[in-house]
Amino acid sequence: MKKTISVVGLGFIGLPLSLSFCEKGLQVIGIDVDHRKIEQLLQGQTSVHEDYQGETLSSILQRHLQSGRFTPTSSWQDTRASQAFIVTVGIPVSLDGELNTAPLFHAMEDLGQAIKPGDLVLIRSTLVPGMMEKELIPRLKAKSGMEPGVDFHVAYAAERVAEGRAMYEFQTLDIVLGGYTESCAQAAKELLGELTSGQLHITTLSVAEAVKVVENAQRDVNIALAQQLARYSEARNMNVYELIRMANTHPRVHLLEPGIGVGGYCIPNAYHYLNASLDDENAMPLFRLARQINAYVPNYLMDRMAGELTDIGKSIANSHVAVLGLGMKDGSNDTRNSPAVDCTELLISYGAKVKAYDPTVTEMLPYQVESLEECLTGADAILVGTWQPEFSNVDWAKALRQCKPDVVLVDLKDRLTPYVAPYPSEVKNG
Ligand SMILES: NC(=O)c1ccc[n+]([C@@H]2O[C@H](COP(=O)([O-])OP(=O)(O)OC[C@H]3O[C@@H](n4cnc5c(N)ncnc54)[C@H](O)[C@@H]3O)[C@@H](O)[C@H]2O)c1
Structure with missing residues (x-):
């Protein structure tokens, strides 16, 4: 008989993870404290954007509600049949x-x-390194009255997938796994092996916790380096993306690309998790500096936009600014720590009138408008925040005619630059 498992937390990770196990034939109870989310899930609705083999997550959800393999609930009573x-x-x-x-x-x-005797608890959340043994296992022990590693299994394996590719990566990525005991690690390995064909690397709990945070901190540092190269390239009048593309032709160089900042739940949080695991918060100046560099990018870019508006005799406070794309990265509807949202909020704080358009982000933030036309009409400046799939099908030459003729464009990856004719200098200066 196939296993029954419970997944605790049905967000960007927990929901697609649950449905991935359903795809493998397991019975999955999904538990979440958010009653509204559970109601929506029971109706087959989710705002999480994933697709798997051409099928949306909502469609996969509906299939597994119908098949009876997936049960979303807020009641722990419903988890009684679970072994993990x-x-x-x-x-x-x-x-x-x-x-x-x-x-x-x-x-x-x-x-x-x-939990019951013999169950497995597998933590996949990103943690402050050291938290398993200091905080989580003691709580499980105290509340269950059972001995971890003896009466029940407990293990840690951070989730490494990227939103948007989760359903594929759950099945392919290698996993770093630490058990409280060797048999805890083996129990977790057996469960994860039902889903992934990636390699399962067993290590200590402490290393397994730290690996995830180090992976994210590494990306924060590399992106900060790319941001510095962007400033360097501007000073030398070079295209930073061309510079990086050329440098990456060397087999031992792997530079990442700069953008309008670093967003999401993972990379920006890594420094804070690492820091919280140390007594001396000044112990890691490189990570701190990288975080500061990346967090400052929206300020830099919006100051640049304000400067370009001033150059043509406008002020940001009297300008209409169109923001295209609010997700934390291209193709994402997640706005947590989104640099595009940071830019928008900075513009509003400077007094600009901002209209943002993002067909993928459905939460309707206060400055979000429902059509591209509404966003662009009369715009004095445009920020290309994140590039959503729908943007690739827009006739930009036509759409941009709704902006002011001397529109200022902040478009780091030059997606719209070809459609915005340089404004004649005599008009610009006059
Ligand atoms: N989002 C990503 O791309 C990503 C990638 C890799 C790892 N992670 C890690 O995975 C974890 C989850 O991230 P996420 O993006 O899915 O977060 P999320 O906020 O989307 O989901 C968390 C869910 O847990 C629920 N919840 C909160 N308290 C609860 C409780 N006491 N009992 C049951 N449910 C509860 C919330 O209602 C929410 O639905 C985090 O540790 C994150 O760092 C995220």
Whole structure:
């Protein structure tokens, strides 16, 4: 008989992970504290954007509600048939770097009361390194009254997938796994082996926790380097993307590309998780500097836009600015830590009138408008934030005619630049 598992937390990771296990024939109980989300899921609706072999996540969800393999619920009572619990509840970080561990700790306390002898608890959330042994396992032990590693299994394997490719990467990426005991690691390896054909690398709990945070911090540092190269290239009047493309022809050079900042739940949080695992918060100046460089990019770009408006006799406070794309990266509807949102909020704080258009982001932020036309009409400046799939089908030559003729464009990857004719200098200066 196929296993029954419970997935705790049905967000960007937990929902596609649950449905991936359903695809493999397992029974999955999905548990979330958000009652509204559970209602929506029970109706076959989700705002999480993934597709798998040409099928949307909503369609996969509907199939597995119908097949009876997936049961979304807010009640821990419904998890009784589970032999394994996979936790995907994260640790949000506030703008000033404060970690909110409450959701994860609550999940541990509820879980401690739900597990039975012989069950497996597998944590897949990104953690502050050291948290398994200091915080999570003691909570499970206290609430269950059972001995970890003896009465139940407990293990850690961070989730490494990228939003948008999750359903594929759950099945292909290698996983780094640490168990409380060797048999805990083996139990987790057996479960994960049902889903992935990637290699399962077993190590200590501490290394498994740190690996994930180090991977993300590495990307933060590399992107900060790319941002510095962007400033260098501007000073030398070069195209940074061409510079990086050429440098990457060397087999031992792997530069990433600069953008309008770094967004999402993973990379920007990594520094804060690493820092929280150390006593001395000044111990890692390189990581701190990288975070500061990346976090500052929206300020730099919006100051540049303000400067270009001033050059043509306008002020940002009297300008209409169109922001195209609000997701945290191209193709994403996740706006957590989105640099495009940061840019928009900065523009508003400078007094600009901002209209943002993003056909993928459905949450309708206060400055979001429903059509591209509404966004662009009368715009004095445009920021190309993130590039959504629908943008590739737009007739930009036509769409951009709705902007002012001397529109200022901040478009790092030159997607719209070819459609915006340079404004005649005598008019510009006159
Ligand atoms: N989003 C990504 O691209 C990504 C990639 C790799 C790893 N991760 C990691 O995976 C974890 C989850 O990320 P996410 O993006 O899915 O987060 P999310 O916020 O989208 O999902 C978390 C879910 O947990 C639920 N929840 C909160 N407290 C709960 C509780 N006590 N019991 C049950 N459910 C509870 C929330 O309602 C939410 O639906 C994080 O640790 C994150 O760092 C995320």
